[in-house]
Structure formats: structure tokens, C-alpha cells
Amino acid sequence: MSSLILPTDFQSGEDFALAMDERDPLQEFRARFLFPKTSGGDCVYLCGHSLGLQPKTAAAYIEEELQEWARLGVEGHFRAKNPWMPYHRLLSERTAELVGAKPLEVVVMNSLTVNLHLMMVSFYRPTPARHKIVVERGAFPSDQYAVKSQIQFHGFDPVASLIELTPRTDESCLRDEDIESLIERAGDEIALITLGGVNYSTGQAFDMARITRAGHERGCVVGFDLAHAAGNLPLRLHDWGPDFAVWCSYKYLNGGPGCVAGCFVHERHAESWDLPRFAGWWGHDEQSRFEMGPNFHAMAGAEGWQLSNPSIISLAALRASMEIFQDAGMERLREKSVSLTGYLEFLLDKQKSPGFSIITPGEKERRGAQLSIRIRQGGRALCDRLAQEGIVGDWREPDILRVAPVPLYNTYHDVFRFVRRFAAALS
Ligand SMILES: Cc1ncc(COP(=O)(O)O)c(C=O)c1O
Numbered sequence: 267m268s269s270l271i272l273p274t275d276f277q278s279g280e281d282f283a284l285a286m287d288e289r290d291p292l293q294e295f296r297a298r299f300l301f302p303k304t305s306g307g308d309c310v311y312l313c314g315h316s317l318g319l320q321p322k323t324a325a326a327y328i329e330e331e332l333q334e335w336a337r338l339g340v341e342g343h344f345r346a347k348n349p350w351m352p353y354h355r356l357l358s359e360r361t362a363e364l365v366g367a368k369p370l371e372v373v374v375m376n377s378l379t380v381n382l383h384l385m386m387v388s389f390y391r392p393t394p395a396r397h398k399i400v401v402e403r404g405a406f407p408s409d410q411y412a413v414k415s416q417i418q419f420h421g422f423d424p425v426a427s428l429i430e431l432t433p434r435t436d437e438s439c440l441r442d443e444d445i446e447s448l449i450e451r452a453g454d455e456i457a458l459i460t461l462g463g464v465n466y467s468t469g470q471a472f473d474m475a476r477i478t479r480a481g482h483e484r485g486c487v488v489g490f491d492l493a494h495a496a497g498n499l500p501l502r503l504h505d506w507g508p509d510f511a512v513w514c515s516y517k518y519l520n521g522g523p524g525c526v527a528g529c530f531v532h533e534r535h536a537e538s539w540d541l542p543r544f545a546g547w548w549g550h551d552e553q554s555r556f557e558m559g560p561n562f563h564a565m566a567g568a569e570g571w572q573l574s575n576p577s578i579i580s581l582a583a584l585r586a587s588m589e590i591f592q593d594a595g596m597e598r599l600r601e602k603s604v605s606l607t608g609y610l611e612f613l614l615d616k617q618k619s620p621g622f623s624i625i626t627p628g629e630k631e632r633r634g635a636q637l638s639i640r641i642r643q644g645g646r647a648l649c650d651r652l653a654q655e656g657i658v659g660d661w662r663e664p665d666i667l668r669v670a671p672v673p674l675y676n677t678y679h680d681v682f683r684f685v686r687r688f689a690a691a692l693s
Contacts, residue, residue, distance in 0.1 A: 276608070276609050276612040276613075278612075278613060278616050280679070280682055282678075283609075283677075283678040283679045283681065283682035284678075284679055286609070286678035287677045287678050287679055290602065290677070290678070291598070291602075292594055292598060292599070292602050292673060292674070293677070295590065295593075295594055295674050295675060296674075296675045296676075296677065297322075298321055298322055298323070298590055298675075299319040299320065299321055299322065299520075299674070299675045300319060300320045300321075300322055301319060301675075302658070304655075304656030305656075306656055307656075308656075309656040309657065309658050310656060310657045310658065310680045310683050310684050310687075311658050311675070311676070311680075312657070312658060312659045312669040312670055312671055312672075312676065312680065312681075312684055313658045313659060313660055313669075313670065314517060314518055314520075314635070314670050314672035314674075314675075314676075315466075315469075315494060315498075315517055315518070315635065315636045315660075315668060315670040316517060316660050316668075317516055317517065317523060318497075318516060318517055318518055318519060318520030318521070318587070318672070319520060319675055320520070320522065321520055321583075321586040321587050321590055323586040323589070323590075324522065324582075324583045324586040324587070326586075327582040327583060327585050327586040328579055328582045328583055330347070330348075330582065331346070331348075331350075331578050331579060331582045332579075334346040334347060350575075350578045353576070353578050353581055354373065354374050354375070354526075354576050354581060356581070356585055357374050357581065357584060357585060357588060358372060358373070358374075360588040360589075360591065360592055361374060361528055361588070363592075363596075364496065364497065364501070364588070364591060364596060365492070365496060365501045365503050365511070365513075365528070365530060366500070366501045366502035366503050366504055366505065366506075367503045367504045367530050368504055368533060370533060370536055370566065370567035370568070371503070371504060371530050371531060371532060371533055371536070371567060371568055372528060372529065372530050372568050373528070373529050373567075373568040373569045373571065373572060374515070374526045374527065374528050374529075374576065374581065374584065375526060375527065375529060375548075375571070375572045375573070375574075375576055376526070376527055376529075376573065376574075376576075377514065377524065377526070377527045378408070378491070378493055378512055378513060378514040378527045379408045379409075379411075379412055380527070381512040381527050381528075381529045381571075382408075382409065382412050382460075382489075382491065382512050383412055383416070384529070384543070384544055384571050384573075385489055385510040385512060385529070385531075385571075386412065386413070386416045386458070386460075386489075387416075387542060387543060387544050388510075388535075388541045388542060388543045388571070389458060389487045389489060389509050389510055389541075390416055390420070390457055390458045390487070391457060391487075391542075392417075392420050392422055392427070392457045393457070395454070395455070396454065396455055396456065396457050396485075397417075397420070397422050397426075397427050397455070397457055398426075398427050398428070398429050398452065398455045398456045398457060398458075399413050399416070399417060399427060399428055399429070399456070399457060399458045399459075399460060400429045400430075400431060400448065400449070400452075400456055400458070400459040400460070400461070400486075401413055401428065401429070401430055401431070401460060401461065402430070402431050402440065402461055402462060402465060403430035403431060403432045403433075404465060404467050404468065405461070405462060405465075405491075406462065406466045406467075406491070406493070409460070409462070409491055413428065413460065414428065429448065429452060429456070431444070431445060431448060431461075438468055438625035438640070439465075439468050439470040439625065439626075439627055439632075440470065440472075442472075442473050442476060445461075445472070445477060445480070446476065446477075446480045449477075449480040449481055449484055449486065450480065450484065453481075453483075453484025453485065453486060454484070454485075456481070456484065456486040457486065457487065458486065458487045458488075458489065459477065459481045459486050459487070459488045459489070460488075460489045460490070460491065461477065461490060461491070462490070462491045462492075462493065462494060462495070463490045463491065463492040463494065463495030463496075463499065463501070463511075464492075464494035464495045464498060464499065464633070464634050464636070465494070466493065466494050466662075467638060467662055467666060467668075468625050468626055468638050469494075469625075469626035469627075469633050469634065469636035469637060469638045469668070469670075470626060470627055470632055470633065471495065471499060471627075471631070471632050471633050471634055472490075473631075474490055474501075474506050474508065475502075475505075475506040475507075478506050478507050478508045479507075482507065487509045488507075488508045488509055489508055489509055489510040489511060489512070490508055490510075490511040490512075491511075491512055491513070492511050492512065492513035492528075493513050493514045493517060494517065494518075494634065494636065495513070495634065496513040496514075496515070496517075496518060496519055496528060497517070497518030497519040497520075497591065497596075498517075498518040498603070498634035498635055498636075499600065499634045500596045500597060500600050503530050503532075504532070504533065507532060508530075508532065509531070509532055509534075509535065510529070510530060510531050510532070510535075511529070511530040512527065512528065512529050512530070513527060513528045513529075514527045514528075515527055515528060515584050515587075518635070518672065519584065519587055519588075519591075520587040520590075520674075521580065521583055521584035521587055522580065522583045522584075524580070525580050525583060525584055526576050526577060526580045526581055526584060529568055529571060530568060531567065531568040531571065533567075536566045536567045536568075537566050539564065543564065543570070543571060544573065545562040545564065545573070546572065546573030546574055547573075547574075548572035548573055548574055548575050548576075549562075549564055549565060549569065549570045549571055549572040549573060550562055550563060550564065550565070551563040551564070551565055552565060590674065591674075594673075594674060599673045599674060600673075602673035603634065603635045603671075603672075603673040604630045606635070606671040606673055606676065606678065606681060607630075607633065607634075607635055607636075607637060607671060608630070609671075609678055609681055610637055610669070610671055610681045610684075610685070611624060611628070611637060613681065613682065613685040614637070614639070614685060614688075617685070617689050617692075619689070619692060619693075620642070621641065621642050621643070621692050622639050622640060622641050622642065622667075622692065623639070623640050624637055624638070624639055624640075625638050625639070625640050625666070626638045634670075635670040635671055635672055635673065636668055636669070636670040637668075637669055637670070638662075638666050638667070638668050639666065639667045639668075639669065640665050640666055641665055641666075641667055641692075642665070645661065645665050645666075645667055646661055648667070648688075648691045648692065649661040649667050651691050652684075652687055652688065652691055655687055655691075657683070657684050657687050657688070659684075669684060
């Protein structure tokens with residue numbers, strides 16, 4: 267799509283938006299989701315970076331497991347149409363494909379912050395000489411809490427052991443070359459580099475291949491929080507080579523509130539039995555799991571980090587969404603996303619208002635679907651007013667309105683309507 271419509275070809279009239287929707291090869295996918303309603307009909311939902319919409323098929327997937335539970339009780343673990351014991355594997359291939367990994371390297375389990383901790387238990391191995399963790403200063407608070415608490419857990423002090431990457435004065439986003447030079451400079455002391463694939467606040471996408479390369483060259487472990495990248499950007503985790511990655515499934519992946527999260531452990535660690543890890547029975551070798559022996563033997567690959575048996579109801583909802591991803595294809599979604607976000611930027615730029623600025627990078631390689639708009643004054647009230655009018659983005663203190671046109675279910679006309687309302691509310 268973007269190969270047909272270059273940013274210079276965008277036009278500002280409503281007829282252009284409608285015509286773009288007409289020729290959108292992914293237009294059928296919108297009808298596969300449920301939209302919150304306002305008095306005027308469907309809302310303009312630009313909040314997939316926070317909570318994705320419900321696939322219409324999710325209820326049937328869940329209902330199927332409820333029926334199996336009613337019919338079989340405990341036997342459902344082995345005799346359900348899709349037995350619950352290996353149920354999470356129904357997601358392995360699609361998840362692997364989505365993040366560019368091998369099935370052995372991924373597992374759906376727990377929630378994001380839990381998985382981040384589990385990964386740090388194994389991959390943050392501080393020594394007196396090499397104990398530092400690199401994060402973005404503006405990292406999501408849960409990541410900051412997790413990282414600081416891991417540093418303290420190991421008997422170090424976050425004041426000395428945390429390196430926060432900070433944008434240059436008067437800039438909102440980090441520069442790749444600054445990240446790289448920090449790694450080069452302080453590499454000997456860095457135990458772990460853990461950044462978001464896409465920053466939750468600015469919408470900046472990081473060059474994960476480059477960061478991983480730079481980190482590994484200096485002997486650091488590298489991991490990513492892909493909460494805002496999974497289902498948003500095409501990923502090639504296996505080739506890029508980070509040691510681990512974690513993500514949630516309720517944003518671009520539309521798995522529903524609190525949905526089971528994802529975890530990637532690179533193949534090179536698949537049989538690293540000497541890595542310390544927190545163990546639970548679901549990570550134990552499945553051939554002997556029900557022998558109930560006292561000693562833990564981890565499964566190979568990411569599955570060896572599982573603790574508990576997962577919520578089948580939650581996995582069922584995620585299956586519904588992953589099927590849609592499979593049908594749409596990440597490459598096609600990304601193509602539409604680049605165009606749709608470019609169109610949003612084009613319409614916002616046309617406003618030429620000093621009341622706001624876009625802080626997300628302008629280059630398509632440095633962002634996904636989200637644009638973060640800094641509002642000079644009264645942003646919170648503006649966001650509330652838009653919500654009352656059925657335009658759903660979200661507000662992040664102190665001054666950021668985040669909006670994400672999601673290629674699976676948003677249209678050019680959604681973007682047009684948002685900008686028209688936004689401009690009116692601003693003035
Ligand atoms: C970047 C990022 N990290 C971590 C989290 C926390 O996720 P969870 O509550 O699933 O642990 C979020 C939640 O929005 C997030 O956006």
C-alpha cells in the first residue's frame with residue numbers, strides 16, 4: 267500500500283480518506299472486531315497501544331473451553347478437543363512467526379512484568395566489576411521498578427548500578443548513536459541492557475539489531491520489552507539475537523485485559539542448564555512432570571521458564587486474535603501501518619498550530635503505529651473532551667496525548683475524524 271501512496275501524495279480532504287479506505291486491501295479485517303459505542307455509533311478507537319479491541323471470534327473460542335470444562339471436568343486436560351495440558355502450544359508457531367523466532371524460543375505464560383523478572387533472574391548476573399543495567403530514563407514504570415528491585419535483590423545500589431539513557435537537551439527521543447556510544451564507553455561495567463522495542467511514551471522504535479550487536483560486542487546481555495512492538499512491528503528476534511524478550515498480549519495483540527504474556531529466550535540458551543532460574547512444575551520436563559518427583563529438570567527452550575499451568579480461558583481469547591494476524595500477515599499490516607501513521611502525521615502537520623508538537627520520530631524505521639502528541643496547555647481536558655465525543659486516545663502525564671491508528675481495524679477515515687475533532691478541541 268505505502269508503495270502506492272507516498273506521503274507526498276496524501277491529500278487533506280475527507281474524500282481522500284474515504285477513497286483510501288475503498289482501496290485498502292485489509293479493509294475486511296475491521297469487521298472482525300467489536301468497537302465500543304457512542305451515541306453517534308462506533309467510536310474512533312485509536313487506543314490499540316493500550317488495550318486492543320475484542321475479536322468477534324474471541325467469545326466462541328472461550329465458550330468452547332467453557333463447554334469442555336462443563337463436559338469433562340478435570341479430564342479436559344487430556345481429552346478436551348484441544349487438550350489443556352499442551353494448549354499453550356497451539357500458540358507457539360504463530361507467536362514464533364509474529365516475533366521472528368523459532369517455536370522453541372517462545373512461550374506464552376504469566377504476565378509481562380513477571381516474565382521480565384524471570385528473565386532477569388536468569389540473565390542478570392552482576393559481579394562487582396560488571397553490575398550495571400542500562401534502561402531508558404523514560405522506561406515504563408513497571409520496568410523501572412523491576413530493574414531497580416533486581417539490582418537491590420542482588421545486593422547492589424540502583425544509584426550506582428542503573429544507567430538511564432537520557433535524550434539530549436531539548437530532544438524527546440534517544441539517538442541511536444548515543445545509545446551505541448554509551449555501550450562502547452561503559453560496556454565493561456554493563457551486565458544487562460534492557461530497553462523497550464518501542465518506548466511507551468514517545469512511540470520511538472529502537473534499532474534492536476544494532477543495540478544487540480553493540481551490547482554483545484562488549485560482553486553485555488541484551489533483552490527487550492516488546493509490549494509496544496509485538497503485533498506492531500515486524501520483528502526478527504532470532505536473527506537480531508537478543509538473549510531474551512518479553513511482551514504483553516493485550517495491546518496490539520488484542521488478547522484482552524490481563525491476557526497471558528509472551529517470552530522469547532534465544533536458542534543459544536535453550537539448553538543452558540546451568541543458568542539459575544526460578545522453577546515451577548510447568549517448566550519441568552513434561553515426560554516426567556506427573557511423576558511428581560522432588561527434583562526439577564527444565565524443559566529445553568523458552569518453555570523451561572514456565573512456572574504454572576496457564577489460564578486456558580485467556581489463551582483461548584489470544585488464539586482468536588492470533589488467527590486474525592495469521593490471515594492478515596505482519597508484512598501487509600506494517601505496510602498499511604506506515605501509510606496510516608504517515609497520513610495521521612500529514613494531517614496533524616497541516617494544522618500548523620503552536621499548541622502541540624509530535625514528539626515521535628518522523629522516520630518510519632523509528633516508529634510503529636503510535637504518534638505521541640505533546641500538548642502545550644490543557645491537554646488533559648482536551649483528551650477528556652475528545653473521549654466524550656467518542657474519540658479514544660489516551661493521556662500520559664505530564665503533557666502527552668497518545669494515539670495509534672492500528673492497521674487491523676482502523677481506517678483512514680478514523681484518522682481524518684480524529685484530526686478534525688482534535689483541531690476543533692484545540693482551538
Ligand atoms: C512497556 C510496558 N512494560 C510493562 C508493562 C506492564 O505490563 P503488565 O501489567 O502486563 O506486567 C506495560 C503495561 O502497559 C508496558 O506498557
